[in-house]
Amino acid sequence: MSTVGRTAAASRLSGFLESPVVGMAPWIVFSLLVGPGRFEISTALALACSIALVGLGRLVHRGGSWKLLELCDLVFFAGMAVVGVLASDGTLRWLETYAGEVSNIALVLIAFGSMAVRMPFTLQYAREQVDPSLWHTPAFLRTNYVVTGVWGLAFLVAALAGGYGDLVLRDPDDLWTGWIIQILAIVAALRFTEWYPEVVRARARRDSGRPGPDPPRVADLLLPLAGLLVPIGIAVLVFDTVWWLGATLIVAGILLTKALRRPGAGPAPDT
Numbered sequence: 001m002s003t004v005g006r007t008a009a010a011s012r013l014s015g016f017l018e019s020p021v022v023g024m025a026p027w028i029v030f031s032l033l034v035g036p037g038r039f040e041i042s043t044a045l046a047l048a049c050s051i052a053l054v055g056l057g058r059l060v061h062r063g064g065s066w067k068l069l070e071l072c073d074l075v076f077f078a079g080m081a082v083v084g085v086l087a088s089d090g091t092l093r094w095l096e097t098y099a100g101e102v103s104n105i106a107l108v109l110i111a112f113g114s115m116a117v118r119m120p121f122t123l124q125y126a127r128e129q130v131d132p133s134l135w136h137t138p139a140f141l142r143t144n145y146v147v148t149g150v151w152g153l154a155f156l157v158a159a160l161a162g163g164y165g166d167l168v169l170r171d172p173d174d175l176w177t178g179w180i181i182q183i184l185a186i187v188a189a190l191r192f193t194e195w196y197p198e199v200v201r202a203r204a205r206r207d208s209g210r211p212g213p214d215p216p217r218v219a220d221l222l223l224p225l226a227g228l229l230v231p232i233g234i235a236v237l238v239f240d241t242v243w244w245l246g247a248t249l250i251v252a253g254i255l256l257t258k259a260l261r262r263p264g265a266g267p268a269p270d271t
Contacts, residue, residue: 020122021190023069024151026050026077027107028186031100031158032179035172039096043084047077067124072110076103097172104159111152120148122193143200147193154189158182175239180232188225195221199269218269219260226260229253 030046050073057070080099087095095102114121123144127135134140158181165177172178195216202215233249236242 019193020069020125020147020151021193022053023067023073023121023125024107025053026073027103027155030077031103031155031162031182034096034100034103035178036093036096039092039099040084042099043077043080046073047081050074050077067121068114068119069110069121069124072106076106097166100172101159101162101166104155104162107155108152108159111148111155115145115148115152120144122148122151126197139200139204143197147196150192150196151189154185157185161185175235180235184225184228184232187228191221191224215269223257223260226253226256229256 026046026049029049030042033045034042050070054070054074057067080095084092084095110121123141126140126144130140161177161181162172165174166172169177199215202213205212206215229249230253233246233251233253236246236249238246240246
């Protein structure tokens with residue numbers, strides 16, 4: 001590979017690692033995969049993902065500081081791996097049922113705890129993407145508090161949904177509480193993480209009189225979520241008995257997607 005090619009590849013890898021979503025990848029993998037009979041493989045994959053991300057981060061950002069989320073990744077999943085090896089059969093069965101909720105609650109505590117100590121965990125990632133002169137500006141700090149808070153809420157929703165499925169429905173693999181609601185919460189937070197900073201940057205350009213595109217519309221935020229209604233409806237048709245609900249979700253997804261794609265669908269947010 002040429003020097004230019006290696007530089008471009010390193011730049012892409014660096015940009016990939018500078019997203020807080022990457023730091024949450026082990027938790028997302030674990031929370032979506034864990035379940036009866038899947039604790040060991042879920043823990044192993046999440047721990048391997050954590051180690052790989054930390055190794056890549058140290059390789060790309062030589063001398064860079066450790067991130068709070070990276071440390072939490074390693075400590076949590078290494079601890080879960082040790083517990084899984086030493087646990088009795090009864091403890092292992094409990095973990096297979098409730099480990100998803102434990103991990104989601106841990107993320108809620110990390111998100112809101114980092115905000116409480118005035119270091120929202122997205123801040124360390126965001127600082128790698130902007131000029132240091134912006135690090136202490138109110139807009140930059142507020143953006144990271146908002147994005148971190150949204151992630152905390154997303155994992156709180158996932159924890160509540162999983163807990164309801166486990167404790168009330170007694171079905172860890174319930175289609176709605178074990179999969180659909182949790183996936184929707186994560187996808188919504190992912191989309192918000194991309195959308196909201198663009199809104200803030202566009203508003204800052206507008207307020208300073210600099211040229212640039214208008215702030216993204218609310219419709220741009222909702223469009224991917226509307227698109228998800230179609231595969232969710234198909235899943236309900238295949239795996240659930242309420243066929244009419246699946247058909248309704250498919251039709252609603254198609255109509256909402258068309259409506260949101262229309263020019264002027266949804267005003268630009270006024271933040």
